[in-house]
Amino acid sequence: MPSPSPSPSPSPSAPRRPPRPRRPSPPARRLEQAAFDHARHATADYLRRHPALRPAQRHQVVQWFQATLRFDDLHLVTLAYAVAYLDRFLSATTDVPPEVLVAASAACLMLAVKQEESCVMTASMCAERAVLAFGWHVAPSAAQVLAKESELLQLFQWRTHICTSYHFLEMYAAVAGAAIAPSAAALLEQSFLHYELAACAPALVAAAVLAADGTVAVDAAVTGYDLAALAECMGVLRGQRATESGRPACHRISFKIRGGVQKRTAGMR
Secondary structure: OOOOOOOOOOOOOOOOOOOOOOOOOOOOOOHHHHHHHHHHHHOOHHHHHHOOHHHHHHHHHHHHHHHHHHHHEEEHHHHHHHHHHHHHHHHHHOOHHHHHHHHHHHHHHHHHHHOOOOOOOOHHHHHHHHHHOOOOOOOOOOHHHHHHHHHHHHHHHOOOOOOOOHHHHHHHHHHHOOOHHHHHHHHHHHOOOHHHHHOOOHHHHHHHEEEEOOOOOHHHHHHOOHHHHHHHHHHHHHHHHHHOOOOOOOHOOOOOOOEEOOOOOOOOO
């Protein structure tokens, strides 16, 4: 039986298939995605398009996020997602009344928990907690929370896994060979309360947090921001720190951070 003839080798002139591009490392992917998503973050002074809303109402919603996530012992990154979703929603809409703001906030919270937590928060849970925080006259039903979540997903074009200031803080600390310091995490938690920082790039806020905290030194070549570019944001953060330093420790907010867990102070609930 004749042996099969060997297959002909390709001629030197035959075109070769181009090599598959190398998959970038996770930090590089995050930075590339952040550059693409920057336009999808909050716009400056977006509440001007919402006559029925004031910065104090946004502040109240963020405080509710903090209290709810603290009660459930969730991660700081979840708070970062929830606030980012809230600011993106208000930047892309107009004339939102207070009751719609509460429904959207509950949907933002439910969506944020789904990103990196191992647990879930149902629409019923969000609706019940909204009643406790805002009152039954403006709190949404579970069906309204689900409907608003669907609206948010369409509005965000299903791009929910975005780079937040927490992710940049984590990356900057990793470049310096350190974990996020509890003091830096606390400063980042408080930064979410400031409406004037909502339109700042997440990378800038993270760099300002590290510069204002001073526990981890990160070169400007890594962050892309020198001290002059960070001055205004640092001023807001340092003003917040001066205010917080005069309050009892039991009122300070503390979340889990990856690489370590901050212990909650007695009396926080």
